[in-house]
Amino acid sequence: MAVSNEIVDVLIIGSGASGAAVAWSLAETRMKILCLEQGDWMKQSEFPSNGRDWEARRYGDFDISPNRRGRDTDYPINDDNSPMKIANFNAVGGGTVMYTAHFPRMHPSDFRVRSLDGVADDWPIDYATLEPFFAENDRMTGVSGLAGDPAYPPKQPPMPPLPLGKTGARYAKAMNKLGWHWWPSDTAIATTEYDGRAPCINLGHCTPGCAQGAKASTDITYWPHAIRAGVELRPRCRVREITTNEHGMASGAIYYDADGIERFQPAEVVIVACNGIGTPRLLLNSASARFPNGLANSSGLVGKNLMLHPWPQVGGYADERVDGDHAPQLSLWSKEFYETDPARDFVRGYTLQFARGGGVVSEAVDSESRGVLPWGADHHRVYRQLVHRRLRIGVACEDLPEEHNRVTLDPALKDSHGIPAPKIDYAISENTRRMMEHGIARAEEILIAAGATNLFTSRTALNSPGHLLGTARMGNDPERSVVNAWGRCHDVKNLFIVDGSIWVTSGGVNPTSTIQALALYIADSMKRRLATLFD
Amino acid sequence: MSDLTPAESRDLRCIAGMMIPASMEFDVPGADDPTIFADITATLGRDTAHVREALGDLVALAGGAFADLVPARREAVAASFRERGGAAATLFRVILQCYYRDDRVVRSLGLEPRAPFPKGHTLEQGDWSLLDPVRKRPKMWRDPG
Numbered sequence: 001m002a003v004s005n006e007i008v009d010v011l012i013i014g015s016g017a018s019g020a021a022v023a024w025s026l027a028e029t030r031m032k033i034l035c036l037e038q039g040d041w042m043k044q045s046e047f048p049s050n051g052r053d054w055e056a057r058r059y060g061d062f063d064i065s066p067n068r069r070g071r072d073t074d075y076p077i078n079d080d081n082s083p084m085k086i087a088n089f090n091a092v093g094g095g096t097v098m099y100t101a102h103f104p105r106m107h108p109s110d111f112r113v114r115s116l117d118g119v120a121d122d123w124p125i126d127y128a129t130l131e132p133f134f135a136e137n138d139r140m141t142g143v144s145g146l147a148g149d150p151a152y153p154p155k156q157p158p159m160p161p162l163p164l165g166k167t168g169a170r171y172a173k174a175m176n177k178l179g180w181h182w183w184p185s186d187t188a189i190a191t192t193e194y195d196g197r198a199p200c201i202n203l204g205h206c207t208p209g210c211a212q213g214a215k216a217s218t219d220i221t222y223w224p225h226a227i228r229a230g231v232e233l234r235p236r237c238r239v240r241e242i243t244t245n246e247h248g249m250a251s252g253a254i255y256y257d258a259d260g261i262e263r264f265q266p267a268e269v270v271i272v273a274c275n276g277i278g279t280p281r282l283l284l285n286s287a288s289a290r291f292p293n294g295l296a297n298s299s300g301l302v303g304k305n306l307m308l309h310p311w312p313q314v315g316g317y318a319d320e321r322v323d324g325d326h327a328p329q330l331s332l333w334s335k336e337f338y339e340t341d342p343a344r345d346f347v348r349g350y351t352l353q354f355a356r357g358g359g360v361v362s363e364a365v366d367s368e369s370r371g372v373l374p375w376g377a378d379h380h381r382v383y384r385q386l387v388h389r390r391l392r393i394g395v396a397c398e399d400l401p402e403e404h405n406r407v408t409l410d411p412a413l414k415d416s417h418g419i420p421a422p423k424i425d426y427a428i429s430e431n432t433r434r435m436m437e438h439g440i441a442r443a444e445e446i447l448i449a450a451g452a453t454n455l456f457t458s459r460t461a462l463n464s465p466g467h468l469l470g471t472a473r474m475g476n477d478p479e480r481s482v483v484n485a486w487g488r489c490h491d492v493k494n495l496f497i498v499d500g501s502i503w504v505t506s507g508g509v510n511p512t513s514t515i516q517a518l519a520l521y522i523a524d525s526m527k528r529r530l531a532t533l534f535d
Numbered sequence: 536m537s538d539l540t541p542a543e544s545r546d547l548r549c550i551a552g553m554m555i556p557a558s559m560e561f562d563v564p565g566a567d568d569p570t571i572f573a574d575i576t577a578t579l580g581r582d583t584a585h586v587r588e589a590l591g592d593l594v595a596l597a598g599g600a601f602a603d604l605v606p607a608r609r610e611a612v613a614a615s616f617r618e619r620g621g622a623a624a625t626l627f628r629v630i631l632q633c634y635y636r637d638d639r640v641v642r643s644l645g646l647e648p649r650a651p652f653p654k655g656h657t658l659e660q661g662d663w664s665l666l667d668p669v670r671k672r673p674k675m676w677r678d679p680g
Binding site for chain 1 (some may be wrong): 538544553554555556558560561563568578580581584593613615624627628631633634635636641644646648649650651652653654655656657660661662663665666667668669670673674675677678679
């Protein structure tokens with residue numbers, strides 16, 4: 001029998017990108033708000049770039065895969081039946097602790113894919129609805145970038161962009177030679193002092209946590225503000241299931257606390273913010289006599305339409321040393337091929353992301369795995385022609401929703417608390433494959449224009465990019481969606497979902513900016529409807 | 536402290552030295568250098584099981600202790616071993632990640648042997664006038680109406 005806690009007004013499950021944003025926004029209501037997070041607080045002093053083993057730790061306790069990382073705060077994921085492996089991070093801040101901080105917004109056309117391109121479904125909201133929340137999120141997060149990008153409606157990032165560096169200048173000249181669009185990325189990395197954060201000093205290894213604190217993760221952006229405003233955040237609390245009462249409303253959640261004690265947390269409102277894998281897992285694990293197919297799943301769509309963003313990587317080597325790992329990896333993008341072009345053999349499009357190189361270890365490991373680094377006496381000569389000369393372009397392909405791509409519960413695999421683990425079934429569609437090949441060919445053209453040689457391609461990068469979307473989609477039709485246009489579950493009127501699982505389509509962009517704008521929009525919708533929230 | 540048996544340790548050191556031998560030309564030690572090899576064995580950690588599995592495969596390929604083979608046979612077995620992937624890839628990675636953090640090796644690459652934090656690195660701002668032709672482009676985003 002679970003120990004019962006005192007009731008709260010709002011229970012938020014998950015403290016990552018969306019959970020933090022919704023907590024901060026709702027704090028002004030003075031409601032009693034509690035967030036349960038299965039991970040720990042992270043310490044900047046313990047991030048890899050503090051030590052000489054910083055690269056090795058990316059294959060260990062800071063691996064992007066929870067299966068290899070295996071922290072006691074992680075849960076296993078069966079992704080055997082997927083060419084793309086799952087990446088995440090479980091901590092206060094969630095995936096924002098373990099991301100590149102590339103921060104593009106979705107584009108206006110991304111919300112109207114059915115109307116414009118005849119595929120998938122339109123979103124029930126649009127870019128204009130989210131625009132003020134994008135801006136608010138940029139301010140709260142601390143985004144660097146440059147106004148004037150012709151690929152977007154006007155926006156004003158609060159800080160100047162990351163420097164071009166040698167690598168960026170090469171890409172810029174190549175793109176100008178080809179006559180193709182490029183622009184400094186919106187990046188959630190501080191380039192000046194910002195809200196108590198120090199500016200970037202080019203540690204270079206942004207993904208597994210920033211020792212300088214320049215990278216925006218919600219543990220250092222939203223959470224300090226939310227906690228000061230009265231929100232309680234309880235780490236190392238793993239939720240097993242959301243419970244319901246005789247009225248079919250959510251009544252709270254059962255979780256295991258830091259000591260492994262089973263507790264029941266009653267709540268008037270429950271908000272799920274566990275990402276596109278964790279959220280369907282939790283809803284499916286919350287099946288009951290009232291909701292035999294999983295909570296909020298009368299549509300049968302919980303777990304379906306998983307989108308992972310296939311992300312080919314195309315690389316090559318310059319004839320001189322460029323920036324290597326001595327700067328944030330991503331600072332430029334191209335939207336030249338983002339919008340649908342009827343002349344192509346696919347619909348929708350992709351972003352090209354221009355990356356700098358890797359560290360000395362990652363160059364050696366990657367080159368060894370590709371068989372280009374000889375063993376024996378010639379090893380040293382060849383390695384010196386590779387290290388810090390790498391140029392790499394990521395092709396961020398839009399992944400359209402397909403119901404066979406899904407999250408279910410694994411019949412055997414469980415986490416350390418005995419909670420059934422998620423199982424992933426995923427395949428890349430033919431439209432996406434054609435898009436990937438188009439993007440790979442364009443990336444090769446760019447690299448050649450940038451003077452690169454010895455080109456190589458990785459079509460599905462291992463455990464990349466960790467974008468987990470679409471598994472509890474939003475919509476106006478309860479038979480074709482899980483939540484309504486402002487994040488409330490059609491089936492359970494005091495249950496909200498705010499993470500990437502509510503996405504209808506995926507765009508061709510890193511999702512964090514849009515996930516957080518959506519969370520702020522949902523929080524705002526809730527605040528405006530407090531008196532009629534459950535009607 | 537290594538969890539490897541003396542025989543496993545000997546084979547691992549042998550393959551490390553074949554993979555990356557010392558070089559007078561570049562003034563660097565090999566991956567079988569005592570300091571580097573000590574780092575490899577001391578930091579196997581979560582990779583120990585895979586490395587032991589790979590070393591077992593190596594012995595199976597060699598038909599006995601890999602380190603005891605004559606050089607020509609060792610080369611042939613190493614070539615087959617390299618193509619196996621899986622656990623062998625982990626073994627190669629642990630050798631490389633220790634080799635390329637050794638102070639002598641890092642200095643030979645013209646880099647400072649230090650952690651990125653707190654000193655960081657300097658990145659040149661670059662010539663932002665390169666953006667001028669892009670600034671002149673008309674809007675590219677589709678207005679959904």
